Every structure is written in structure tokens, then in C-alpha cells.
Amino acid sequence: MYFTVYTGSFNAGVFVPFLDSLTRHLDSLTRHLDRTVQVIVDGRPVHRRKTVRKWVDDHAAAIGMHFLPGYSPELNPDEIQGADLKRTMTTGTASKTRDELKQAARSFLHRANPKSATPPETTHLPYESKKRLSRGQYARGS
Template identity: 30%
Template sequence: MSIVRYSNPRANHGDSGAEVLVQGASVCADVAMLDSPKRKGTTWAPQGSTPVMEVTGKRFSLNMISALCAQGEFRFMVHEGAVTAIVFREFLSRLMPGASGPVFLVLDGHPVHKARLVQEFVKAQKGRLKLFYLPPYSPHQNPDEQVWAHVKRSVSRRLVQSKDDMKRLAIGALRRIQKLPALVKSFFRNPECQYASM
């Protein structure tokens, strides 16, 4: 992930066109859990009949990690089970190969984000990855929270009968976000998130 800026072509070498300057990217990341939805909302039935929605009564959950930048790039990973330092390090290792410059990763203060294993991985990147932490109790400053609201809203509109259903719906919602850079950019328009788009 990188910030790409186009300089004024007239200020360059005559007719060489826009020169691309690659700089460090501000990337926001977060971890979220999606659990089996509680049925709420509205539905319909023929007049005189009470609408009935059948549910399994089973509880299941899924963990997701994502990272996004103000240029519209979005990466994600879905994981069954707890997100540990090992899982988060794996996500970071998948994130780094796509970076053409240093990555400044903005995270909340979750213990996994500060784990020794993660810090060792960051150190091994030799300055290509730097972690910055949001103040406590400030999820509203992380644009990634809007990703989770979008995914949870999308999944809650569907009937989820199994963990596989939930995983399929979550991955579908995350892939839709990934294919819509304009939507990803819109997550940074909140005044409290604009710091990350500079």
C-alpha cells in the first residue's frame, strides 16, 4: 500500500507526463468478531398470517482482521478461533509484500497488537513497518470500525443457519468492500478519521 501523488507535469521534464512519487502509507487496521446474529428487523407475511423466521438456536462466531488506507486499498483475513499474536503476525506478513514503501499502521491498544511476537516482527521489517496506537476508548477514530459496521449490517440482513453460511456471507461482504475503492475512501471522511488520510 502506498500513497501515490502526481506532481505537476509542466514542472517536470517537459512532456514526460505525471511523475509518480511513492511515499509511506498510513494504514488503519482492526480485529472484529462476528457472532451468530440475533434475528431482528422486519419481514413480511400474507395478510392475516404472523411472519415466522426459523432459526437453529446454535451459536457460532468468526474473527476478522482488516486493514485499509485512504487511497482505497483494503486487505482482510477471516479466521476461525481466537486472534492471537501468531494470527496477527500472519496477517502483517501478508500485508507487507504489497507495500512499496514504509507502512505506518494505526491500531487500537488491544494486547495482541502489542505482543512481543508482533514487536519482533515489526523490528525484523527494519523500518518498513511502524505501529502507532490510538488512545484508549477511541474506536471512533479508526476508520476500520466502519468496515465492521458495514459487514455486520450486510450479514444481519440474511438468514444464517451455520458457521459456513456466516463465513460465506462475511467473506462476500468483505470482497464487495475490497472491490469498491470509493467506499473504502468514504470511511476516512468522518472528521475524527481524517488524520489518517493526510
Template identity: 30%
Template sequence: MPHDCRLADGLPGQGAARDDFRADGWFPPALDPAQQAELKAAVQAAPCDAGLELANWSWKVVRQFVQARFGLALSSRSCLNYLHRLGCVVKRPKKRLLKAKADKRAAFVTAYVALCQEAQAQGAKIFFVDEAHFRADVELRAKWVLRGEPALVDTTSPRLGEKATYYSAVCLETGEVEAMSVPGNTNAETSVQFLKQLREQHAEPLMVIWDNGPAHHGPEIREYLTTPDLKLRLVALPGYSPDFNPDEAIWDWIREDVTANTCFDKADKVRNKVDAFFTDLADRAEEVKQRCRRDLQARADALAAKTAEATT
């Protein structure tokens, strides 16, 4: 049963007086091992799962949890210390797409292994393709500032239509990157234009892997695929699986190195900077291969190794 609430820091020499204060001046931890284990389990889920109303774990939520469960009132410092002691760190989360089907993702990993083997046998190139917008307004990212100073970024508040839209394609085997700027939004017609660019720039048979977005379907694409001796195959990623697309890393890279905390005011200025970035990638093939590997490649490598081991 919870006992009377009292301030308990759980740190040497801190906190209010306690009955179990030792002669050597050391306070035993406010939470015993079982209580710490319960707290550790709780912070791995949302606060609402523990019956708390706040949306995200913080020292305040830890204090509410400890007070409600154990009848102890911890200081803010103790709450933070417990989070660190239990192995917790602050990370910016990624979305876990619940609509993604695990069986379809697993099946695609198997298909991708076979696709890589086929491409190697045929001398084909595999390109992962995606599209992205880069707005002229500021895209806020964490930045270093002097302690006590506000982190501010100037903006002229350009309209939403001031944006640069791009297709990009990356080949993990060679580190090659292709890009194409698009006026306005993407659609089946612009997708065909980009496929034609890929076809013109690379003589080898091509395998293009992309998602099932609306710009990747339509009569224009179906007609283009009937081109004689095209030697270009389209492969669809499983639904809700952006983590399987290495080209997503290109967009993250641009947002980190080019557009972060910068107001460009006009789309042309965005385009000039992004174009320069893509031009520079031509001499950074090894870095491209390293940065663009995704969960798909890790799973495929593990599956291929397991299969090879089973056949030996």
C-alpha cells in the same frame, strides 16, 4: 403551582372541556412556551435526571413528567406531538465512552495530521486495522414488515462457537481493503500473520494504526518489528476511541449488507459470505473512502485547515 389535573390534548378540536375554550373551536396549547422549554430541556437528559423512574423517554414518560411538573394529563397523541414539535426524533444511540480522555484524543488528532503529512512525503500508506467476530446466529436489525404483522427471523440457535473471525485493514487515501480470516480467536501471533500479509501485498512503507487490544501486544509482535528493512510502523489509537477507527465502518457495512437478520447455522457459511463481500470491495474503492471516513478525519481536516489559515 400545579393546578387540578385534567385531560388536555393541546390540539384543535380535541381534549376535555376547558375554561379557556374559544368560540372559534380552537384550544390553546396545553403547555405554554416556558413549560415547553422545560420539557425540551428534560428530554435531552435521562428521565432519572428529572426524578422519573423509567429508563428511556417515551410518550408515557412525557405524560408522567408533564403531570408531575405542571398538573396536566396529556393524551398519548399529544405527548408524541410535543416530542415532534420540540424537534425530537427517534435515533438508535451510540455509546459515549466516558473513559475516553479528551486531551489524549485531541493530541492524537494533531499527531494524525503530522502522520498524514509524513506519509505523503515518504510515499507511505496508512492502514487502520481492527478485528471482529460474525456469529452464525441471527444478528437482529430493523426490517420492513406489513403493518400489524410480527417481525420474525428464523434461527436454528447455533452455538456461540460458530463464528467467523476476521482482521481487516482500510487505507482511506486509496480505498484499499485487506482482510484475513482467523480460525478461533485473535492473539499476538495472528496479528503478526496479518501484518505480514499487509507487508507482502504493499511495497510502500506502511503505517498501521490500531487500538491497544491484547492481540496487539506480545513478544511475537516485538520480534517481528525487529525484521531488517521492515518499513512498518505501529501507531496506537487513544483508549476508548473506536469512533477514531475507520475500519469499524467495514464491520458495520458487513452487518448491514451480509449478516443482518440471517441465520447461517455454521461458521463456514458465514465465512463464505464475508469472503465474497471483501472480494467485491476491490472494485468499490471510492465507496470505501466515502463510507469509512470517521470523526478523526473530520477533526484532522479542520485542524489542518485552521493551521494553514494561520500561516497565510
């Protein structure tokens, strides 16, 4: 899983540079394989913005974007990771500054994904899927 930690609103001004950084990084790793990046996104309005669609269309040789069905958080690993992050961030010691909060979020994401590496401008996190067992309990693995 790749992620970025940012401040402010999640909009095309955040998402397009992230996609650009992601495609450049993955291209540098897989250039010899002649593959495209396949991005799976949820239904957030920013994912459907004209500027985002235009950028993806202009870079169709490097990236494809696919949408999850509506109202399907169980298919979205970001939802599980985000819930874990929120639970951890709200039950621990409160961050005193914005920079402390950003660092705490990055630290959590790296701890939750121990095989993480840090490419330029983005962070790569291999994600182990979690199956929901019952309310609040998860099992690692497929």
C-alpha cells in the same frame, strides 16, 4: 483497507502472519519506491504482545506500527466497517456452516469496497471514510 477472514481467536498467531503477508505484498507493489508500510492499530492487547512488537522491530525497514488513542472508535475505520458487517450478517439469511459464514463475510467486504483486489493471502480494500451524521446514518467521503 486490508483484511483477513479467519476462524478462532485473534491472537499473535493470526496477526503476525497477516503483517508478514501484508508487507511482502505491498513490497512487491512498491519496491521501486523504497517505502515502508505504516499500520495503524487500535489498543487490542494482541497489537501490543511481545511477539508482535519483536516481529515489527525485526522488520522495521519494512513496517511501522502506530496506535490509535484509547477509546476513539470514531478514528478507526475498522469499527465502522465491523459494525456494518455485523448488522448485515445478523439481519440476512443465516449461514448454515462456518464456510458459508466466512464466504458471506468476504462477499460483504468486497461489496462494501467495490475497488477491491485480491492479492495473495490477504485482500486489499480501498476504504472510503464515512462521517457519522446522526445515530446509524453515515455519509461517504472525507
